[in-house]
Amino acid sequence: MSDWRPKLIASDMDGTLLHWDETVSAATVAELERWRAADVPFVLATGRPPRWMRGIREVLGWGTAVCCNGAVLLDLERFEVLDEDLLSPEILRGVTAELRAQQPETWFAVEYGLEFRHEPVYRPRWDVDAPGVEVATLEEMVQAPVAKLLARHERLDRDEFVAVVGAVVGDRATVTHSSSDALAEISAAGVTKASGLAKIAARHGVGPEDVVVFGDMPNDIAAFEWVRDGGGRAVAMAHAHPDLLAVATDVTGTNDDDGVADFLRSL
Structure with missing residues (x-):
């Protein structure tokens, strides 16, 4: 897979894209901008609710977010809810x-x-x-x-x-x-980061074989399995939970070491 390049990039936020002080490094922003210029969609897949997305929107004001572990899809640029799967x-x-x-x-x-x-x-x-x-x-x-x-x-x-x-x-x-x-x-039932990510990928005409996803905790497992089983890349952070490391295709550096940006540069 040395010449493999994603057609969609997805990343968890806390413990993955964000440093522990909840900032995003300039190097990571620059790397994501590089992929954006190449028309590769970027998706944030997070357990956070939409109300917690205003801060990241000031840094990365484009793309889509899978919020509440897949229950809410949010357009970051317009800050508009695109879809919901709710508990009755x-x-x-x-x-x-x-x-x-x-x-x-x-x-x-x-x-x-x-x-x-x-x-x-x-x-x-x-x-x-x-x-x-x-x-x-x-x-x-x-x-x-x-x-x-x-x-x-x-x-x-x-x-x-x-x-x-x-x-x-x-x-x-x-x-x-x-x-x-x-x-x-x-x-x-059935709502996970994988279900939300699959919906967004379908909107872009992309399958799991063309997705790279980054994460660090058990709520990323479903998305990792969806991408891995479909032939894409499921990349765990170096400090990730053992259950997530067990289903990853790759491992990168920690969040504070800009592991997401380093892995994307390698592609």
Whole structure:
């Protein structure tokens, strides 16, 4: 594959494209601009909701974003939602009730895309006082479709808690995680970064064999498998989670070492 070149570039943000201080280096921006000049589309595939995309938009104001782990597709230039796959109130009510019954100290929050609601006991780690962030009861949060349900436990081990959530949810929804905390991210059934990325690739007439995707956490696994199994390149960061390294086709440097830009230059 020495002469292989992608027809679409996709990258996770946190721990991948962004340095740990949440900046994007000038070298990375320049490399992405080089591919943009060659008419190669760029997609950000992230667990972040659209409301967290304003900062990156100031640095990379073009392309498309797969937000909320695939639930929301966002046009970055126009800051316009292109498509949504939402969790239904029925699924929300069932999943939250069963999780609360099995693990009473599980606390919930929901992403609506541009707004965030959390239970009074749920402790957000970011955006505590940001616009659109409000406290609500669980009953209030499960009345309308949401882009993502978040379940958090303050005492259980991360992997133990995610396993519990996965067992309770079953095939009713998709469970993943991208945090060092015991935080499970729950999307509609079949919704992953892979499903969102496939939709955007189809819009550009591109298949997985012509995609390179970068990532570092388990919520990137579905996208890696879609690209790898289709003949493309799935590139893990050097510090990536072992489960992601296991499904990667390639490994590059860390985010702070501009691993994304280095790998793209090698192509």
